[in-house]
Amino acid sequence: MDILPQLLINGLISGSTIALIAVGLSLIFGVLKFMNFAHGEIAMLGAYFYYYFFITLGWPVLPSMAITVALCAFVGFLFNRFIFWPLRKESQWTLLIVSVGVGMLIKNSVQLVASGSTRTYSQANEPSVVHHFFGDALIITSNQILIIVSAFVLMLGLFFFLKYSKLGKSIRALSDNMSLAGVVGIDIRRSVDWIFVLSSAIAGFAGILIAYEESLTPNMGQHLSILAFVAVILGGLGSIPGALVGGLLIGLLQDVGTGLTIGGYSIPSSYKSLIAFSVLILFLLFRPRGLFGISLEEDKSQKE
Amino acid sequence: MLIISHLTASYGGPTIIKDVALEINEKEIVTLIGPNGAGKSTVLRSIFGITQLNKNSSIRFFDQELTGLSTQEIVQLGITYDPQGRTIFPSLTVDENLDMGAYLLIDSNLVRERKDYVYKEFPRLKERRDQKSKTLSGGEQQMLAIGRCLMLSPKLLLLDEPSIGLAPKIIAEVFEKLVQIRDSGVSILMVEQNATQALKISDRAYVLELGENRLTGTGHELLKNPEVKKLYLGA
Ligand SMILES: Nc1ncnc2c1ncn2[C@@H]1O[C@H](COP(=O)(O)OP(=O)(O)O)[C@@H](O)[C@H]1O
Ligand SMILES: [Mg+2]
Numbered sequence: 001m002d003i004l005p006q007l008l009i010n011g012l013i014s015g016s017t018i019a020l021i022a023v024g025l026s027l028i029f030g031v032l033k034f035m036n037f038a039h040g041e042i043a044m045l046g047a048y049f050y051y052y053f054f055i056t057l058g059w060p061v062l063p064s065m066a067i068t069v070a071l072c073a074f075v076g077f078l079f080n081r082f083i084f085w086p087l088r089k090e091s092q093w094t095l096l097i098v099s100v101g102v103g104m105l106i107k108n109s110v111q112l113v114a115s116g117s118t119r120t121y122s123q124a125n126e127p128s129v130v131h132h133f134f135g136d137a138l139i140i141t142s143n144q145i146l147i148i149v150s151a152f153v154l155m156l157g158l159f160f161f162l163k164y165s166k167l168g169k170s171i172r173a174l175s176d177n178m179s180l181a182g183v184v185g186i187d188i189r190r191s192v193d194w195i196f197v198l199s200s201a202i203a204g205f206a207g208i209l210i211a212y213e214e215s216l217t218p219n220m221g222q223h224l225s226i227l228a229f230v231a232v233i234l235g236g237l238g239s240i241p242g243a244l245v246g247g248l249l250i251g252l253l254q255d256v257g258t259g260l261t262i263g264g265y266s267i268p269s270s271y272k273s274l275i276a277f278s279v280l281i282l283f284l285l286f287r288p289r290g291l292f293g294i295s296l297e298e299d300k301s302q303k304e
Numbered sequence: 305m306l307i308i309s310h311l312t313a314s315y316g317g318p319t320i321i322k323d324v325a326l327e328i329n330e331k332e333i334v335t336l337i338g339p340n341g342a343g344k345s346t347v348l349r350s351i352f353g354i355t356q357l358n359k360n361s362s363i364r365f366f367d368q369e370l371t372g373l374s375t376q377e378i379v380q381l382g383i384t385y386d387p388q389g390r391t392i393f394p395s396l397t398v399d400e401n402l403d404m405g406a407y408l409l410i411d412s413n414l415v416r417e418r419k420d421y422v423y424k425e426f427p428r429l430k431e432r433r434d435q436k437s438k439t440l441s442g443g444e445q446q447m448l449a450i451g452r453c454l455m456l457s458p459k460l461l462l463l464d465e466p467s468i469g470l471a472p473k474i475i476a477e478v479f480e481k482l483v484q485i486r487d488s489g490v491s492i493l494m495v496e497q498n499a500t501q502a503l504k505i506s507d508r509a510y511v512l513e514l515g516e517n518r519l520t521g522t523g524h525e526l527l528k529n530p531e532v533k534k535l536y537l538g539a
């Protein structure tokens with residue numbers, strides 16, 4: 001039990017980054033009604049862009065982050081404008097398959113350019129300051145503190161944006177009833193552009209955070225898409241707070257589940273994904289509407 | 305104020321309405337009745353530019369031709385539209401639904417003013433302003449949809465079956481509100497299945513059949529018209 005605080009912190013770190021990706025997935029689902037399996041790849045791109053500016057070119061942290069986030073937002077915008085938006089009237093299954101294809105395109109492009117090798121930020125970077133709490137029961141680096149704080153600040157910012165800003169309200173209106181949103185004069189195409197820009201910027205930032213903790217591989221994006229998908233189902237379709245809570249829970253369950261030894265039994269950490277998928281299957285079987293939302297079957301909201 | 309002539313429209317396939325003519329004067333309630341599938345909703349959608357119009361079609365609002373304008377431009381000119389079906393944003397609060405009605409209004413003082421006006425007209429909405437709109441009763445949801453349309457202080461209101469799914473007592477309330485709105489200077493063009501009650505409050509009405517004009521007259525004339533009685537008033 002001594003290691004529980006440590007596991008909780010580790011879970012919170014991975015969970016908050018999954019939550020950031022899941023919230024974008026949920027926003028996109030809200031308007032175009034499909035699961036965008038290319039979304040995790042944007043986070044992977046973010047990690048690689050940041051590696052290029054921060055490590056390869058040696059730029060300072062903030063400019064590297066700013067350009068990374070901007071590039072990810074732009075990539076998201078382009079994929080929407082040229083692929084998803086023109087196909088918006090197709091069935092959600094068509095869009096889903098297309099998004100898987102787009103994801104492969106992004107992954108293979110990165111593999112080609114970065115030659116598929118594994119990289120870590122720490123190779124080129126001095127280790128960050130380490131803090132000890134409760135004796136040695138909880139060890140947390142400055143970087144990890146920054147990750148948790150910035151992820152939570154971003155989530156809070158997004159919450160206030162969606163709740164109070166005009167664009168935020170119109171995005172929620174659009175998810176509720178797209179044809180009615182058009183009738184009151186909301187520019188639907190522009191709003192959907194903004195959703196992709198926003199979601200992709202957040203995913204890119206999440207990618208940067210993840211890369212501070214884990215090594216970079218071109219395969220990480222696929223994995224992140226799936227974890228974010230599980231988080232959205234867990235939280236409940238159509239619920240933004242649900243996606244956030246779902247992401248945090250998945251992170252916590254994975255780390256706590258593989259870290260604890262109970263009665264001599266433990267799950268090896270290479271089985272982390274097993275936990276995520278078990279949770280997905282259990283929820284689909286017993287509570288398809290997730291914690292706060294509606295189920296895929298109940299989602300009768302019409303396409304435009 | 306609105307003159308529709310030679311309106312021929314489709315959804316990209318077969319022609320749905322053909323050579324329809326219609327006129328709405330200031331401070332009038334004009335009702336469009338007719339059997340299911342006659343093309344009543346299509347007339348309203350055509351005014352809002354969401355159908356494909358034949359070249360000869362003309363929709364004039366004061367001195368402005370509406371055909372070819374974007375939804376935003378039409379709304380800015382002072383026409384708001386409550387489409388058929390569930391026409392609220394269910395997960396938004398009552399207050400946020402009204403905000404969406406004023407989406408094209410930049411001046412936030414004006415938005416507040418308009419909202420005060422709508423809340424004064426619909427006190428029950430005010431009581432529920434921070435509730436999610438899906439928790440409202442059917443009648444309240446319809447009032448909210450009408451309130452949303454009033455947020456831009458329109459000159460002309462288009463309503464597609466405002467009484468659908470409501471109890472008779474609530475329908476009477478809704479129609480009474482429409483009369484008040486008309487008396488405050490807003491013209492209303494509405495589509496109704498509930499012909500008897502609708503004709504009673506209508507200054508004039510049109511009967512549409514198979515996408516074409518069939519009959520027209522004042523509300524009272526049509527109420528007494530034997531053909532209308534037989535077909536739509538269940539007499
Ligand atoms: N979005 C659409 N696409 C294609 N056809 C449509 C569409 N909406 C309505 N129609 C067709 O147009 C005709 C008239 O419909 P509508 O205007 O809704 O009639 P009403 O409102 O009088 O019941 C119907 O035959 C209907 O099937
Ligand atoms: Mg209709």
